[in-house]
Amino acid sequence: MWQYIVRRVGIGFGILLGVSVIIYCLIRSAPVDYVSTITNGNPEVTQEMIDNLNELYGLNDSIPEGYAKWISGVVQGDLGTSFVEKKPVAEVISSKMWYSFWMSFPAYILQILIAIPLGVISATKKYSKTDYAVTTVALMGMSLPSFFFAAILQRIFAQWLGILPLSGMETARMDYEGFALILDMAKHFVLPVMVLTVLGIGGLMRYCRTNMLEVLNEDYIRTARAKGLSENTVVYKHAFRNTLIPIVTILGGMIPGLFAGAMITEGIFGIDGVGNTALTALRSGDVPYIMGSTLFMATLTLIGTLVSDVLYGVVDPRVRLK
Numbered sequence: 001m002w003q004y005i006v007r008r009v010g011i012g013f014g015i016l017l018g019v020s021v022i023i024y025c026l027i028r029s030a031p032v033d034y035v036s037t038i039t040n041g042n043p044e045v046t047q048e049m050i051d052n053l054n055e056l057y058g059l060n061d062s063i064p065e066g067y068a069k070w071i072s073g074v075v076q077g078d079l080g081t082s083f084v085e086k087k088p089v090a091e092v093i094s095s096k097m098w099y100s101f102w103m104s105f106p107a108y109i110l111q112i113l114i115a116i117p118l119g120v121i122s123a124t125k126k127y128s129k130t131d132y133a134v135t136t137v138a139l140m141g142m143s144l145p146s147f148f149f150a151a152i153l154q155r156i157f158a159q160w161l162g163i164l165p166l167s168g169m170e171t172a173r174m175d176y177e178g179f180a181l182i183l184d185m186a187k188h189f190v191l192p193v194m195v196l197t198v199l200g201i202g203g204l205m206r207y208c209r210t211n212m213l214e215v216l217n218e219d220y221i222r223t224a225r226a227k228g229l230s231e232n233t234v235v236y237k238h239a240f241r242n243t244l245i246p247i248v249t250i251l252g253g254m255i256p257g258l259f260a261g262a263m264i265t266e267g268i269f270g271i272d273g274v275g276n277t278a279l280t281a282l283r284s285g286d287v288p289y290i291m292g293s294t295l296f297m298a299t300l301t302l303i304g305t306l307v308s309d310v311l312y313g314v315v316d317p318r319v320r321l322k
Contacts, residue, residue: 080288100273119208142202252308
């Protein structure tokens with residue numbers, strides 16, 4: 001098992017290197033950079049000032065030279081300094097990722113608790129009214145754009161009913177501390193969590209339903225029913241256990257989203273998380289932060305994949321890591 005993990009980690013480092021090269025080339029090839037963003041429209045800025053700023057931020061270097069400097073810093077544990085935040089990228093990510101986590105984690109748990117049971121029920125009641133109702137709701141959730149659904153929730157709960165905050169993470173001009181602060185932030189996170197939960201349920205539910213239908217058509221399921229086992233035993237003890245591997249795969253793939261944030265949702269609700277900061281960095285051409293956050297998300301993706309592989313042997317003893 002340890003040999004398998006070491007091999008996968010080695011492959012992961014190769015993937016991270018390839019991803020970083022591609023992202024850096026794309027960022028540096030973009031028509032907008034940080035210096036042009038901050039100097040655009042200012043008549044007092046001279047070409048000499050622009051050249052000095054490009055030299056200061058390392059934008060005069062060629063793409064290979066710039067990447068070599070960046071990767072050498074990464075090897076030494078330095079992700080660089082964010083142009084926009086004026087702080088080390090690692091410090092910015094570590095300070096903001098927990099806001100993204102506490103917004104995404106409740107949605108992650110709710111998606112599991114809602115989508116998987118709905119998928120099982122929909123599969124066991126195939127082509128019934130229940131199946132059609134669940135599938136319709138799931139498709140509606142998958143089809144709704146996040147910004148549109150967020151606007152609807154803001155209009156209903158913040159403007160019409162006035163029971164939830166419109167945006168932000170804390171109530172302005174209120175100096176809450178301790179548990180009161182936690183409650184205040186939780187209240188601000190209700191609408192973003194609702195958006196992430198509803199939009200994520202559909203895909204997971206359909207995935208669970210499809211795999212459950214495949215298992216229910218297997219010969220051993222018909223044999224179990226022929227032996228006189230109850231339907232609950234057949235569905236939840238035999239069929240559902242054999243759908244866990246594909247479900248674990250998709251749940252492991254969702255792990256990076258816990259810390260990586262959701263750009264659009266965070267932007268709409270004013271959540272100062274990793275995703276919202278990454279959106280600002282993309283608009284401004286903040287090369288160090290974009291590279292650091294991309295490397296962070298790619299690492300989380302590889303960790304999620306590795307966790308899924310390890311859990312295969314937990315949910316199905318027949319699987320062995322070699």
